[in-house]
Amino acid sequence: RQLLEGLLLAVTAVIVTYNSEDVIISCMEALCKMAPQVSTVVVDNASSDRTADLVRARGGAKLIANDRNRGFAAAVNQGVREATGADLILVLNPDTELLTAIEPLVESAAHNGLAAGRLVDAAGNTQAGFTIRRFPTPISLAFELLGINRLWPSNRVNRAYRYLDRDLDQPGPVEQPAGAFLMFRQDVWEKLGGLDEQFYPVWFEDVDFCRRAVDAGYQIAYVPSVAARHRGGHSVRRISSQRRASYWCVSLLTYAAKHFGPCAFRGICAAVVLSSIPRMVAGMISERTLSSVVTYCNIMRFAGLCLVSPGHVKNLRLRFPNFIA
Secondary structure (H helix, E strand, C coil): CCECCCCEEEEEEEEECCCCCCCCCHHHHHHHHHCCCCCCEECCCCCCCCHHHHHHHHHEEEEECCCCCCCCCHHHHHHHHHHCCCCCCEEEEEEECCCCCCCHHHHHHHHHHHEEEECCCCCCCCCCCCEEEECCCCCHHHHCCCCHHHHHCCHHHHHHCCCCCCCCCCCCEEECCEEEEEEEEHHHHHHHHCCCCCCCCCCCHHHHHHHHHHHHHCCCEEEHHHEEEECCCCCHHHHCCCHHHHHHHHHHHHHHHHHHHHHHHHHHHHHHHHHHHHHHHHHHHHHHHCHHHHHHHHHHHHHHHHHHHCCCHHHHHHHHHHHHC
């Protein structure tokens, strides 16, 4: 518990794992060292490795072992519901390790509603372009899809989207911190109805949560004095490249349908279709199989149906297996 302005605040960390046996113990040990007052809930999404066994053996955390992969958003919601009595929730990826105490983060989250620390790489460098971003716009998502930001990273759209025009040593309000290291008040989560579980299994659920929080009048504080080492991409690397592409595109379209107007959404659908062609060819060349052809044909079909039926993405997602192999 953290004493702040005469109030005793309870903080619970929620860690969602998926085949995380090589990182979960170091994550938990760093959390225990830097924030011993924080209780921990680990939600394991049906790992096929020893993740759940390691958490049980170590102790010190409440473990929820799902019998299927419920997705990141649903698992976070499970963990928050188990954090009875908590005033603040700290969402941590299992491939993070706290490097500092969290008192400034607690203070900022208590005052603002949400707060995020700084993510650094193994060398201690801030993960610029990832640790904080602005909310995606139709043009920034189109640039992402079409590979423009990768080929021309210094373009004005990408610099704005990834906060490359900001001093990451300075605290202040931000739009979209990474969900890998995010703290929020329990009452904010309740008011927003939790994370949106239609973002399955991963991607854009944290962006959507922050977008809804800001729209509801909350501010998100960036607190660079609180840092965590972050490996990055730990769980998603265990998903095949074809499924990663499928999940990312479908979650992107789900976000666009929810937060953009019909014209902008149709533009994003068209960008998904156009960008799938070179990605499919590149996959054929690099993998020397036809698996990427099947994947991107399904993605183009899904995006095409969304293009002619804007506003029906949620219904199309119910037929997700029919579109995404």
